[in-house]
Amino acid sequence: MKKNNFNFSSLFSFVFGGLAILVFLLILVVTYLPNKPQSVDAALKVQRINDAETIRAEGVKKLNLLELNNDASAKIPIGRAMELILSEYRPN
Numbered sequence: 362m363k364k365n366n367f368n369f370s371s372l373f374s375f376v377f378g379g380l381a382i383l384v385f386l387l388i389l390v391v392t393y394l395p396n397k398p399q400s401v402d403a404a405l406k407v408q409r410i411n412d413a414e415t416i417r418a419e420g421v422k423k424l425n426l427l428e429l430n431n432d433a434s435a436k437i438p439i440g441r442a443m444e445l446i447l448s449e450y451r452p453n
């Protein structure tokens with residue numbers, strides 16, 4: 362029969378090697394994440410977000426605006442149009 366050569370020192374080395382890696386990762390996370398440097402294009406990202414919010418706000422304003430056209434027609438807000446359509450299809 363073959364004897365198993367697994368002894369306490371190899372188990373000890375394996376466990377503490379794993380713990381050393383975990384401690385290194387913990388130190389890396391604790392020191393790097395709070396002090397993460399700002400990216401090079403951070404100002405550009407902020408500007409694009411602000412531009413997108415402005416464009417979205419203008420679109421929402423346009424969709425909710427009551428507008429009269431020259432040909433005796435009108436554009437009404439989407440919410441009101443949905444209410445009118447639903448009132449036509451609902452039984453009274």
